[in-house]
Amino acid sequence: MVRPYAVTGGRTRPSTRLTLDLMSYVTAVDADCAPAVDHARARVLALLRGGSRPVAELAADADLPLTVVRVLLGDLAEAGLVRIDPPRRAPVGPHADPELLREIAARLREL
Numbered sequence: 428m429v430r431p432y433a434v435t436g437g438r439t440r441p442s443t444r445l446t447l448d449l450m451s452y453v454t455a456v457d458a459d460c461a462p463a464v465d466h467a468r469a470r471v472l473a474l475l476r477g478g479s480r481p482v483a484e485l486a487a488d489a490d491l492p493l494t495v496v497r498v499l500l501g502d503l504a505e506a507g508l509v510r511i512d513p514p515r516r517a518p519v520g521p522h523a524d525p526e527l528l529r530e531i532a533a534r535l536r537e538l
Contacts, residue, residue: 440494441501447482449493450514453500454479456507464508467491471499472508479512 455475486496503509
């Protein structure tokens with residue numbers, strides 16, 4: 428097991444000025460360059476092979492702290508290997524499902 432500070436080189440924030448919201452969507456731009464990155468960054472890229480995913484989901488699936496994943500994503504974005512898009516907005520109006528929103532709120536309270 429490698430300590431999180433070793434993975435990030437002791438950094439706690441991405442070196443870029445990216446805004447990485449929990450629900451920002453990350454997409455792999457060039458996954459073929461994965462062998463040129465270390466194991467932790469290659470693992471994040473491998474998780475993105477299936478398509479774009481939110482930052483929070485990546486952290487959970489990579490089994491890494493959110494701060495570590497944010498630093499790794501900042502490095503990958505600087506290298507041009509990922510694109511980070513703002514969070515997608517929830518549907519409003521007739522397409523919004525109030526029951527789904529209530530269920531999400533209830534599940535969050537359980538945490």
